[in-house]
Amino acid sequence: MEIIKTAGLTKNFKRFKKQAGMIGSIKGLIKREYEEKQAVGNLDLTIQEGEFVGLIGPNGAGKTTLVKMLTGIIAPTSGSVSVLGYYPNDLEHEFKQQYAVVMGQKSQLFFELTVEDTLRLFKEIYGLPEEEYKSSRDYFVKLFQVQDLMHVQVRTLSLGERMKMELIAALLHNPKIIFLDEPTIGLDAVASKQIRGFLADINERRGTTIILTSHYMEDIKALCKRSIVINHGCKIYDGDTEKLFERFQKFKKVTFTFSEPTLLPNLDFEARILEQTPYKKVIMVPKENAAGLLRELMNLLPTDITVEEEEIGTIVERIYQEGGDGLA
Numbered sequence: 001m002e003i004i005k006t007a008g009l010t011k012n013f014k015r016f017k018k019q020a021g022m023i024g025s026i027k028g029l030i031k032r033e034y035e036e037k038q039a040v041g042n043l044d045l046t047i048q049e050g051e052f053v054g055l056i057g058p059n060g061a062g063k064t065t066l067v068k069m070l071t072g073i074i075a076p077t078s079g080s081v082s083v084l085g086y087y088p089n090d091l092e093h094e095f096k097q098q099y100a101v102v103m104g105q106k107s108q109l110f111f112e113l114t115v116e117d118t119l120r121l122f123k124e125i126y127g128l129p130e131e132e133y134k135s136s137r138d139y140f141v142k143l144f145q146v147q148d149l150m151h152v153q154v155r156t157l158s159l160g161e162r163m164k165m166e167l168i169a170a171l172l173h174n175p176k177i178i179f180l181d182e183p184t185i186g187l188d189a190v191a192s193k194q195i196r197g198f199l200a201d202i203n204e205r206r207g208t209t210i211i212l213t214s215h216y217m218e219d220i221k222a223l224c225k226r227s228i229v230i231n232h233g234c235k236i237y238d239g240d241t242e243k244l245f246e247r248f249q250k251f252k253k254v255t256f257t258f259s260e261p262t263l264l265p266n267l268d269f270e271a272r273i274l275e276q277t278p279y280k281k282v283i284m285v286p287k288e289n290a291a292g293l294l295r296e297l298m299n300l301l302p303t304d305i306t307v308e309e310e311e312i313g314t315i316v317e318r319i320y321q322e323g324g325d326g327l328a
């Protein structure tokens with residue numbers, strides 16, 4: 001079943017154009033000039049119930065504007081949009097009950113309350129019956145393993161703990177769609193992996209449709225079967241995530257940390273050293289050489305290794321360079 005459908009969806013913002021300097025400011029008081037900025041342009045999109053979709057693009061691409069239109073926070077300038085059969089900007093109560101938004105950089109929690117009281121407040125906001133609330137709360141508290149945190153004040157939670165609570169609060173009423181904006185921002189590798197595990201679980205077991213915006217390509221790769229790449233408000237790729245990376249991702253960034261000062265051996269394949277200190281080496285290699293690099297440097301007994309995907313900006317550039325037949 002189609003859960004989200006847009007056709008020709010467009011959002012233009014009008015912004016005040018101020019001329020430089022004092023004279024410019026005074027002129028602006030007398031005669032205001034505006035410029036139009038197209039944040040999302042002519043976007044056709046269909047998302048089926050139960051999909052886990054990555055929404056990616058560089059800063060200013062139009063992702064937030066799109067999510068704001070899908071959740072009804074702002075109205076489109078033109079085009080059509082239907083989410084769960086509703087026109088989002090009508091903000092009907094039944095519609096708002098069926099989706100949730102979680103933003104990594106904005107908290108929805110009540111910092112002065114305990115976790116338990118905060119969740120109870122969300123129960124009231126959603127109008128959940130006591131039994132439904134308890135079974136949902138217990139399910140998530142067990143899944144996220146946060147039993148010990150229930151009586152702690154929200155403001156004392158660590159970033160990773162807080163993000164788990166943001167997700168629980170958003171999921172309590174079992175929404176059909178969840179919009180996630182950078183849910184792993186600032187989290188360490190262990191906490192990010194945990195959050196990814198929960199999201200995969202919720203999508204699989206509950207069939208919740210998830211739209212994930214993230215600058216971390218690791219999140220997208222691990223979770224989203226389908227990716228939509230947006231640039232300048234337009235869709236430049238819509239299809240299989242694996243194919244996106246296979247085709248447009250050429251390098252991996254590998255970071256090695258050592259407990260002793262360590263020298264790099266000569267590498268007999270293409271590799272670019274991005275950072276080198278006695279204790280840390282950051283190396284960019286073509287993805288086919290990543291395994292070789294790991295094998296080679298494992299002999300030097302590193303204490304930590306991280307492998308990162310290329311940034312979205314680089315992938316977007318390659319989509320343009322290699323021709324835009326990425327639209328499925």
Ligand SMILES: Nc1ncnc2c1ncn2[C@@H]1O[C@H](COP(=O)(O)OP(=O)(O)OP(=O)(O)O)[C@@H](O)[C@H]1O
Nearest residue numbers: 013014015037039058059060061062063064065066
């Ligand atoms: N209220 C607004 N008024 C004017 N211009 C806006 C407004 N909101 C967004 N824009 C512009 O629309 C474009 C898209 O912004 P948007 O926030 O949707 O991008 P984004 O892809 O979410 O970026 P980021 O990854 O940095 O959060 C940007 O050029 C931005 O400056």
